[in-house]
Every structure is written in structure tokens, then in C-alpha cells.
Amino acid sequence: APLAAPTDLSSLTRIKRELVAPPFVHDHEQVAPGAPRIVEFEMTIVEKEIEVDDGAYLQGMTFDGSIPGPMMVVHEGDYVELTLINPEDNLMQHNIDFHAATGALGGGALTHVNPGEKTILRFKATRPGTFVYHCAPGGPMIPWHVASGMVGTIMVLPREGLKDHEGNPVGYDRVYYIGENEFYIPKDESGNYKRYADAGESYPDTLEVMNGLIPSHVVFNGKVGALTGDNAMTANVGERVLFVHSQANRDTRPHLIGGHGDLVWEHGKFNNVPDRDMETWFIRGGSAGAALYTFLQPGVYAYVNHNLIEAVNLGATAHVKVEGDWNNDLMEQVLAPTDLAAF
Amino acid sequence: APLAAPTDLSSLTRIKRELVAPPFVHDHEQVAPGAPRIVEFEMTIVEKEIEVDDGAYLQGMTFDGSIPGPMMVVHEGDYVELTLINPEDNLMQHNIDFHAATGALGGGALTHVNPGEKTILRFKATRPGTFVYHCAPGGPMIPWHVASGMVGTIMVLPREGLKDHEGNPVGYDRVYYIGENEFYIPKDESGNYKRYADAGESYPDTLEVMNGLIPSHVVFNGKVGALTGDNAMTANVGERVLFVHSQANRDTRPHLIGGHGDLVWEHGKFNNVPDRDMETWFIRGGSAGAALYTFLQPGVYAYVNHNLIEAVNLGATAHVKVEGDWNNDLMEQVLAPTDLAAF
Amino acid sequence: APLAAPTDLSSLTRIKRELVAPPFVHDHEQVAPGAPRIVEFEMTIVEKEIEVDDGAYLQGMTFDGSIPGPMMVVHEGDYVELTLINPEDNLMQHNIDFHAATGALGGGALTHVNPGEKTILRFKATRPGTFVYHCAPGGPMIPWHVASGMVGTIMVLPREGLKDHEGNPVGYDRVYYIGENEFYIPKDESGNYKRYADAGESYPDTLEVMNGLIPSHVVFNGKVGALTGDNAMTANVGERVLFVHSQANRDTRPHLIGGHGDLVWEHGKFNNVPDRDMETWFIRGGSAGAALYTFLQPGVYAYVNHNLIEAVNLGATAHVKVEGDWNNDLMEQVLAPTDLAAF
Ligand SMILES: [Cu+2]
Ligand SMILES: [Cu+2]
Ligand SMILES: [Cu+2]
Ligand SMILES: [Cu+2]
Ligand SMILES: [Cu+2]
Ligand SMILES: [Cu+2]
Ligand SMILES: [Mg+2]
Ligand SMILES: [Mg+2]
Ligand SMILES: [Mg+2]
Ligand SMILES: [Mg+2]
Numbered sequence A, B, C: 001a002p003l004a005a006p007t008d009l010s011s012l013t014r015i016k017r018e019l020v021a022p023p024f025v026h027d028h029e030q031v032a033p034g035a036p037r038i039v040e041f042e043m044t045i046v047e048k049e050i051e052v053d054d055g056a057y058l059q060g061m062t063f064d065g066s067i068p069g070p071m072m073v074v075h076e077g078d079y080v081e082l083t084l085i086n087p088e089d090n091l092m093q094h095n096i097d098f099h100a101a102t103g104a105l106g107g108g109a110l111t112h113v114n115p116g117e118k119t120i121l122r123f124k125a126t127r128p129g130t131f132v133y134h135c136a137p138g139g140p141m142i143p144w145h146v147a148s149g150m151v152g153t154i155m156v157l158p159r160e161g162l163k164d165h166e167g168n169p170v171g172y173d174r175v176y177y178i179g180e181n182e183f184y185i186p187k188d189e190s191g192n193y194k195r196y197a198d199a200g201e202s203y204p205d206t207l208e209v210m211n212g213l214i215p216s217h218v219v220f221n222g223k224v225g226a227l228t229g230d231n232a233m234t235a236n237v238g239e240r241v242l243f244v245h246s247q248a249n250r251d252t253r254p255h256l257i258g259g260h261g262d263l264v265w266e267h268g269k270f271n272n273v274p275d276r277d278m279e280t281w282f283i284r285g286g287s288a289g290a291a292l293y294t295f296l297q298p299g300v301y302a303y304v305n306h307n308l309i310e311a312v313n314l315g316a317t318a319h320v321k322v323e324g325d326w327n328n329d330l331m332e333q334v335l336a337p338t339d340l341a342a343f
């Protein structure tokens, strides 16, 4: 346990951010407005059953009620101060490991809260980038809590904001946070998904599926269809959109059908030169990456994990509805599908 | 659907390219010979049963008869104009989604051709790199058509040609296109591969195997042995060879046994600085990458997916036969295998 | 077979290095002390049964008795001269393929030693970086010998030593070599691991598991717990540690819980600019990468493959015990977990 005396941070400004559910992100400045601040967040852990697809029920565990948990945004050099609450009616001990933090298992060793407890952790955000946070209570609870939904992302912006491949400042008009999770929901002998009274009852079967490494579901934002149809993300032609994508456990490969990544920080770390013109990028299991794209055409875009089995059959598909004018120079239907007999 | 008026391209030169089956690539200039052109291609969709290994039959779907479909080459700023034909005797609707294109699901939304129809799509190649194209007719047909072989690659060269890590021009003496596909061929209760009367009959069983995410075969250019033995690629010592490698659905990791990647565009996008000295590179599922290598020694090289189970047991192995003089400075057999009793 | 005359290397200095078992690395200079040398190594192949987890026995095959085999270190431009010995009491033919070498399948074609034979291979280390070596005796023996443990790494240092992202020299205070392997140990009908009289007896069952692509174990340095508890790696706050990580067959994603990669050569090739601030990096199956980190906080760190199922349930976890003073500016437990009723 840490023994050093507390750092004196009494001269720093404090600001409290209200977290919002993904794919949305709380208000924030892209360029830091002044000196480093202490940024306060509060999250409550919620254990609850979630229907992740028709008839498929997950014994979910969440930060603040959503899968993934809310995205936090601070600037490099800021202090993150998180109050983490485990309500009395939960059944399990939880904690939080920030990949952005330094020491004590990312804070995991200092934040073990039993039901009916709260804790406060502060860490300095020293490295700019998008970083996963997740529950990691120890031993086999670690993969289980992560696979049950206890994951999220913090974005640490450079104080001057983002830079492009030439080092010039670049901003975004919108930001969306897509959290990809895979679930391992057990089936009975007839091949139907099993449903459990509580998380504890689900554990032995779930562990067996997990250890086989093949998920039953691969989803964005906690369930099949969380970001499609009426839940689609939106944008306009000409807008620059930042897509932050996390996967805390299993590799994935985001792709925007009909679009590209103009500037992609595949590892999510902003001190590195972003890659350009990406068709598909790669999120290492246990990380979050970021892709910036200016929409050039209207329409409904699918944003997918480009293992298309995982995208279409297992659930990893989102939509972006984009409004604006079509550009025939970029693409034109020269001949609509026509009967061959016509020629 | 696009409503904007057609762009006037009447002043541009048109050139028609005859596509050839992989691993070969149609004639093309590495440096663009002048102003942007409209480059015309034509592909016919072929549905057919294919023996992908001894006794293992795939209900294949192909662009122009080969798996992968032919590689197209244009320059940045050119217009690609594809005529896509779905012959009367096919059973299914198909389309084409170009990762190189912008809007309308990469053209997928504009090219749904039923059997007996054709369509023409034009798009501007605005980003230099190697990009996958594939069929994406909608819903679960998407992964199924891709896993049945409907994939290929377009290479969009910078107008000035390729550049090395220092920005100096670099060319290639040969180019080969290796398309990796994985298949999910169902087995019967005795563990033998099942054979089907047609694609429709194969679908329910195939879907079940696909959703388990473990392929029965991982192959280059459509079948085990498509690029080995008499079908091996060839080169000479001192020649610079560009290997373009696509995988439209599942990650892979190309490796040239006994060789290297001198310059590797792992994501395949030529505006980025290539990586040097690679032992193994990574193709994200749903992308195409490129690796340039000057052969320094003669012999038969194996070019593999370096998951060696996938390479050797599931099929992902190609050969390159290289002629020239051996360089003893680079490698020498100082002592041939000799009985220990001799010492 | 090579026909060229031997290169005259008679004027070069020879140095013999004694290999040591991982995670340790033999003594070496980070900056080359003079002209290129011939660096001599000797390895003996050991076939033996290994208990890789409680009650789980592998018919192991090893270079020099350890999984992975020992790490070799030379400088760019040096000649590696390996004596490879296959003792009389082994049952199988083996060889060695160096990803760092050029030609003859990385030396694999020149080093097939039967039991009771030895061979000597020399190659020039022309590219700086970390490179896998492994046994590759041909056909399905290749994945089997690799999956049985016959893998290792050579690190080819630039003559001037490592450089950071700005091209400035950077050294390390310690270096550890973590070799990740996955095993495919068959189970009987009751779900218990099977044990075999010898490797040959284990082959048919093992092949079946291998071809399903899902391992039973994913471990560091040959067995569950090889680098945890009393076997943990050690370091001090302020020390710069180089972690070399290999996986010869299957992708992995190293992560240091509570730490970072300050400078990461994900592909392991030192001519490329290292990435900064990494939370998780990616080792392509069939490659070795390197990550440099200066420890900033004391404590026990877990170093994991951040597929947490593979890390915790299948075995891919190591520990680093770090001594020094805690820095409260970087992280502080503002409120220890406390009963909610107290507020
Ligand atoms: Cu938890
Ligand atoms: Cu983690
Ligand atoms: Cu199709
Ligand atoms: Cu696609
Ligand atoms: Cu061997
Ligand atoms: Cu290899
Ligand atoms: Mg809240
Ligand atoms: Mg504790
Ligand atoms: Mg044709
Ligand atoms: Mg065969």
C-alpha cells in the first residue's frame, strides 16, 4: 500500500463532470482552457440482467448502468478523481483498473469496494490517448467481470488538442464512443440460451464457455442493435467525426462501410503519428483506439467489426445516418441494375 | 439513392483493362503516364462448386471465376468504372462493395444485380493503397458470400509511384496478388466433409460452422496448393517483388520463410511510411496490405500465414521459386548434419 | 543446396556466448565494442515430458531444455554461428529456422539433424530487431514441434544501440525475455487431460486439438506460474527495463498492469520509429517484439496477455516485483473503501 505523503494539490481548480451514457460523451474542451485541473467523476456500479439479443440474457455488471461504462475526457496533466460506489444491493466486490494510470495495478489494488462501500481514487493523466478502464477484482473474477460488461474508456487529450500527421492542429465536430464487448452466454442441450437467477448461478457454465474462447455474441454498446435503426449515430456531410473504439478483452477490426479513417490512432496514443486513409483498423484486446473521419457523402453507413460473421451474425454492427448532398464525382451509378436482355 | 447530376467526365481518356486471374496482375504503369483516366473493368460473377482440398467441396461464389477475384490497378485520381454481370444461370443476387470507394456502402447500395442483370458503377480512387472489394448483398448473406469466395483487391498507386521510408521512389520488378480466404465446410457425424447439391442446400450447415468462428480451411488463392509446386510463384535473385495480400474477413500474418519484408505497408495505404525489416506482418480482417522484398538467395521459399497450424494443416502456404547464385556471406552450412560419433 | 565458395571470415574476431534460460539473457554489450564478430552459440535439443499446469502434461520439445529456448544477442553485421546438437536419446529429427536469417528457409533447409547428429550453421545478422527462431522440420511436423515448445528469439542490436522516437540513444538497465506459447493438450471423455507415453503416442490426439485452433493453455516461459510468485521478474523504481516478447504461432497482446510501454517496437524491428505511451501492444503470431519501460511506482505488477481469459484462466500471466518509493502525485488513494453508512 502507498505510504508517501499526499501531494498538495490545494491550489488546483476542480471541475466536476457529469458522465453520460455511450455513444455520447460529456461536454469538454478540445484544447485545455488553462492550467491542469482536478477533474471529478462519480460512477455507481450496477449489477443487472440484460437482454443482449432476443431471448439471450446476460448477468450483466456495469459501470454506471451502461455497457460500456461512460467515457471520461480530461487533458494531459490533469488529475482524475473518481468516486466509485458499490451499492448495498449488489452481490459482488468490484474495483477499477485504469490503463491510463501509473501504479497499484492501475488503481485496481486501491479500489476494492464491497457492496455498501465507496472509494475515491486520484491519478494523474500523464500520457495523451484513449485508454481502457475495467474491473479487475482478482483471479478468475477478472475475465468474468470484464466479459460481463465492466469496461469503459478515458480519453486524455493533449493540452493543445489533437494533431494530424504533419503536426498541425485538428479538431472534431462530434465524438462517439463505441465500446465493443463479447459475451459468452451458455446454451442448453437443445442449443437454446440458458437464463440464470443471478450472476453466481451463471458462473460455472459461463466459465466453461469463456475458456473455449469463442463468444456467443460480439456487440457494440452492450446489445445487438444498440447503435442501429432508431439508435443510429448521426452526422452531416462535411463534419469531422471522432470514433473512439474500445475492446477490453478481444481483438477487433473497425471498418466504416463506404467511408475511411482519415487519421487513425490505432493504438489510441496521441503522441504517435496517426495513420492515413485506413480501410480497416485494429484494436488490440485491452485497448482503445481513435479514428477521425470527415463524411463526404450522405446515407446510412454501417460501422462494423470487419470479421463479417461477428458483425452480422454475432452483433457487431452500428449505423451512422449522414445528411447532406451526394457527390457524383466521388461515385456514380452509371447504369442501374438492368436486365441483360436489354443489351 | 444519389440524386446529384452526373459529373462531366467527357474530357477524360478512357482505358479498358483486361483482368487476369491471381496471383497475376494485369499490365499497368507504376508511375501514371499523364492525367487521370477512366479505367474500365468488367467482371462476371460465377457460382460454382470448387474442390478446395482433396474431397472437400465448397459451394463457391466468385468474381470472374477465381478466388480471390482479379486484382485491379489504377492510380490515385483515376475513375474506376466497373461493369458487373450476374449471368442468367446464377441463383443469387450479388453486389460489390469497394473499400477504396466513398459513399453508398462502397457502391454496395448501387450494384445489387439479380441473375440476368448487369450494372455499371463508377467511383473516384482518391486514396492510394491496396483495398479489398467484396460482395455484401445484405444481412447474413454478407459473411456467407465473403466466406464463399467473393472477395478481391484493387491497388490504387500514387501517381508518382511508390515511395520508400525516406520518400524516395521505389519500384517493383514483379507483383503477385495472394488472396487468403477461410472456408467453413461442414462435416457429417463421421467427421467427413459434406457435399451439397447447391449453395442453398449448403447454407444452414455452413452458417452453423461459420458462427463457431473456426474455419475448416485457410487457403491462398482459393484452394490448398493453388500456389505451390507447379503453381509456385517465381522470381530471380536481385528482383524486387511486391506481394499484395488480402483477407476480407479474418486476420492473418504473412511471413516469407528465409526472407523478409524490406518495406511493408501493413495496412496497405501508401501515404504512410512503410515499416522495414519485417519478419511477419499483419493483415487485419477486411483489408489488404503490401510487402516489397528483394530476393537475395536462390531456392524455394514458403510464403505462409505464420499461424503454422493454418499454414500447414489448414492450407495457407504458397511457394516462390527463386533462381540465382547463393551468397555464402549471408548464410553458410559450416558443418552438414554429421554423426556425433565422428567428433 | 548452396554451391558458392565459403566466405573468408578468417580475419574476424570470434566470441563464444553461454546461453542462459529465459527470462534471463546472456551478458552482452548494448553498443557494439568494435568491428563485426562471429558470435558462437551452442544449443542441445531436449525432448522431455513437462507438467505445464497441475496435472497437465506436455510431450515437450525444447532448445536447450527450456521453453522458450534461450535468447541470443548479437549486433547488426555480426555473424551468428550456431552448433545444434540432437542427442542420441531423442526420438525425432529437428532443425532450426531463424527469422533473422536470409535464405534456405532461414537455415531450416541446412540443419535437419537426426538423433545422434550435430550441425553448424552460420548466418549474417543484417537487420536489427528481435526475431523468432523455431524448429520447422517439414509438413505437419512444423506446427507440432512449434506447439511442443521449440521456439526462441534472437535480438540483433543496432551497432550503436537502441534509439528512441527522436533518434536519440536509449539503453536499458535490465532485459527480460518472455516467450509465450500455446499448448493443445487433449482431454479424455471425462474432460481430464490425457497423458501419453511419448510424443509419438500423443500426436494423433494433439493434431486434432491443434486443428481446432483453440489451445488448452496459453503460458509464458513454458508453464503456468513460470514467472509468478517466487519466479517473478524484479526491478527497481527508476530502472529502464526491456521486455522482449515472442509468440511463434499465435497472436498475443502484452500489457503491463499499472505500467505502460514508453517505447514499443511492436514488430520488434529497430530501424522503425518506436510507438510511445502504449497501454497494450500486439505480437503477430510468428514474431517477437520489444517494449521499454521505466518503472515509476513500486509494487507487484502483472504482465499479461490482455485477452484476460488467456491471461488468468489459461495461464498467460507473469509478475514483476518492483522496489522503491511510492509517488503520490501519480496516484493516491484519496478515500480507502469505506462503508456508505459513514457518509
Ligand atoms: Cu467487477
Ligand atoms: Cu487491463
Ligand atoms: Cu455475392
Ligand atoms: Cu468490407
Ligand atoms: Cu523439432
Ligand atoms: Cu517461422
Ligand atoms: Mg454518474
Ligand atoms: Mg485490496
Ligand atoms: Mg473479365
Ligand atoms: Mg491434403
Ligand SMILES: [Mg+2]
Binding pocket: B109, B110, B112
Ligand atoms: Mg439495393
Ligand SMILES: [Mg+2]
Binding pocket: B272, B273, B274, B275
Ligand atoms: Mg507505421
Ligand SMILES: [Mg+2]
Binding pocket: C019, C042, C043, C044, C064
Ligand atoms: Mg548451451
Ligand SMILES: [Mg+2]
Binding pocket: C109, C110, C111, C112
Ligand atoms: Mg533436409
Ligand SMILES: [Mg+2]
Binding pocket: A272, A273, C275
Ligand atoms: Mg505507427
